[in-house]
Amino acid sequence: MADLSKSISTTSVALQARGVTKHYEGVTALDHASLSVEAGEIHALLGGNGAGKSTLISIISGLTKPDSGEIVLAGEVMSASGPLAAMSAGISTIYQELSLVPALSVLDNIYLGRELKRKTLGLPLASDRRRMESEVRDLAAGFGVTASELRQPVSEFGALKKRSIEIIKALAFDTKVLILDEPTSGLEDAERQVLFGHMRSMRDRGVSLIWVTHHLEELFGLADKATVFKDGRTVGTVDIASTSVGELIGLMFGAAQEEFGGGDIRKITHLEPSTGRRVVLSAKNLSRGSVVRDISLDVHEGEIVGLAGLAGAGRTEVVRLLMGLDARTAGTVELEGRRLSLRNSSAAYRAGLAMLPEDRKQLGILADLSTAQNISISSLSTVASAGFWMSRRKERALAEDYRRQLGIKTPDVDARIGNLSGGNQQKAIVARCFNTSPKLLIFDEPTQGIDVSAKVEVHALVRDYAAKGGAAILIASEIEELLELSHRVLVMKKGQVVGEITGIPAAIEEGHFARIKSEVLTLSAAGQNS
Ligand SMILES: Nc1ncnc2c1ncn2[C@@H]1O[C@H](COP(=O)(O)OP(=O)(O)OP(=O)(O)O)[C@@H](O)[C@H]1O
Ligand SMILES: [Mg+2]
Secondary structure (H helix, E strand, O other), rough: OOOOOOOOOOOEEEEEEEEEEEEEEEEEEEEEEEEEOOOEEEEEOOOOOOOOHHHHHHHOOOOOOOOOOEEOOOOEEEEOOOHHHHOOOOOOEEEOOOOOOOOOOOHHHHHHOOEEHHHHHHOOOOOOOOHHHHHHHHHHOOOOOOOOOHHHHHOOOHHHHHHHHHHHHHHHOOOOOOEEEOOOOOOOHHHHHHHHHHHHHHHHHHOEEEEEEEOOHHOOOOOOEEEEEEEEEEEEEEEHEEEEEEHHHHHOOHOOOOOOHHOOOOOOOOOOOOOOOOOEEEEEEEEEEOOOEEEEEEEEOEEEEEEEEEOOHHHHHHHHHHHHOOOOOOEEEEEEEEEEOOOOHHHHHHHEEEEOOOOHHHHHHOOOOOHHHHHHHHHHHHOOOOOHHHHHHHHHHHHHHHHHHHHHOOOOOOOOOHHOHHHHHHHHHHHHHHOOOEEEEEEEEOOOOOOOHHHHHHHHHHHHHHHHOOOEEEOOHHHHHHHHOOOOEEEEEEOEEEEOOHHHHHHHHOOOHHHHHHHHHHHHHHOOOO
């Protein structure tokens, strides 16, 4: 009998995954998963942390071999394997974890393995840098990367710009299927819109886009379909036009969880005016060249101070100065009245400062240690009591507590954290921060990559920490998150504080959310082009 499955695939189906299964030690990452994406369609791939999204992407991109199942591209079962085969078949991927080579220039990263050669006779052919540069210059400019930045090494840029470079890299080539694994995480509104514009125009040119996101509200008006994964299995495919955030959450987590989408925001508790409250952190006239210019800020007991601003405004730079990760050129920092002169982050932890870094891979996880070790690593005193065995037991118990609370998906808290999915690693780093019982906690994009269900739990932990008197500084590119969690917001621009908004919880309660939001946006952008 003829194999019907091959002949019935119509030409409009660009890519299919059929019965894909992948086991790791103790984990079934994918269990007969399927996906069908048409040409000229934006197809969202949804699911909670650890549902199997990145694993399927890695299989489609040729990085991982499935145990069984097949990938069908334009009606043909892909027989060649490996990332180069996938690339030359027209599959481009923006991975969840950045994969740029830090020492190479932006341009070299974009053209890595696909350099344009000079059309001269005679060998060897030199790469034609001028042509490569002129071909990507306009695209790069759209993502805020200038022509001179194209020549700088990637290591000189922050996480936001690195992500833009990844995106440029994927968009720069003739692509039939573009896969984006959480491309907007850490991007601010304007940059998201630029990216979405590019996604739309690629769709209109017939490209198929596979898009992983935890920001479900982003899908509406942009994605055409969504396929939902749960525990490695395909739950179903829905049309975005006829679904809702609530329905999607129901598919992702089961009907009982639908409330997460219903705007269940546990409001931050009111904070009495800061007069009379103990100042925990006091920074005065902090500067670092022209990147941070004369910033003073106090954080009080029980207070969450948000830092708002556009990319490059200097928010991450300020907290890096506080943590002693960069040297300040002027200013002082006091923690509970004691002058700090920190030289590295372990000194900061000892002094009572903890930070959740924006770049998990670089500063956060210790990939080869276990989840339990990663959670307790910065607070060894809390687990290292009566001898080694005892402390191991405490370490495990502690990790188990956080595993339950945040739903960290791992077969065993003693298993290597590097094997966890992106969002689950992030949850463990969040747990670590709380666990150090610091005097001041700094959060830089705390819910990056975390699914909607765990996001509610992380927010609850942040609020609980403040309610018990903890002090915190928060950076969040998603302005809704920033306003929902902060008592007070400082707006930064070009390394300076250009405005302050106080009394946020009360204002939100009185229904002024939209007004504060536009105030923050206006302050952030004011005179941007002057
Ligand atoms: N190399 C590996 N070794 C062991 N287990 C792995 C490995 N890679 C993935 N897993 C497991 O497979 C499951 C699926 O992970 P995957 O990264 O595909 O999830 P995801 O849907 O992308 O999640 P997230 O939203 O957090 O990024 C997880 O339980 C993860 O721990
Ligand atoms: Mg993932």
